[in-house]
Amino acid sequence: MCGIAALQLRNPELRPKMGSLLSTMLCEIVDRGPDSAGLAVYDNPALVTEGQSTLSLLGGDLGLRPADIDAFLAGLLPEGVESQVKVVGDTTLVSAEVPAGELAGAVARACPGAVIAGRGGRVTVMKSVGHPMEVAERHGLGGMYGTQAVSHTRMATESAVTAGGSHPFSVADDLCLVHNGSFSNHASVRRELKRLGVEFDSENDTEVGARYIAHRLEQGDDLETALVNLGQVLDGFYTLVVTTADSMAVVRDPIACKPAIIAETEDWVAMASEFRALAELPGIGNARIFEPEPGRVYSWSL
Structure with missing residues (x-):
């Protein structure tokens, strides 16, 4: 059991509040993954330079x-x-x-x-072992500017509790993936990717998903097509959020075993493992709120 909270801000006036909004979301998914945590924030001028x-x-x-x-x-x-x-x-x-x-x-x-x-x-990835809110505080998340961001709280099942095993996995320029669940055939897919020349940094099953998506993007897939192809190759129960420099996508496995909830307004789109992580977002009372359908890819662009 892990927790995911992701936010894309369409309204530029909200972007200086990215860190405080994501911190509020992160606080509500801590009990889903107390082992370690990770953050990816896009377009923060204090962290990246054009x-x-x-x-x-x-x-x-x-x-x-x-x-x-x-x-x-x-x-x-x-x-x-x-x-x-x-x-x-x-x-x-x-x-x-x-x-x-x-x-x-x-x-x-x-x-x-x-x-x-x-x-x-455009992206900065920060992850560490420890209580997720302490990880966020050490990195100064609360005061960060951003256009989009994703966070993850981890309860390790497939590999050891290490910073390297934490999510997001970012294996190509501005590409990040977070994952709640497990891929049952990650070892065989890893072997096939290695045969194609793909290199790995860990034995984590989530890295296999990230490497597979990066490989498909290199082969010419767009993000939605890459995620459709992932669903045909990797078996297991999962909810994934994938971000690129200017987009965010969500997909669940064909059985939709792992929880996910999406909320969308004209100002922002957010995804979390539980509704309570969305409850304090501005304008949530007028948001379109729905549970993503099994196997369907949802995507949004800045």
């Missing part, structure tokens, strides 16, 4: 001071490209005006063993 790639690295202490990491990267990035390294809670953020893949290669040389939890030009 025109730059940003990597979210697990841990606030990588054995090097931010200034030392900067110094190492100076010799690895193209001439004239400067990096910025800062620590936010249990997350180290590294940014530079190069593609995310190139920055990841440089970071791997500068900080061997560092785990990349998120990457892209």
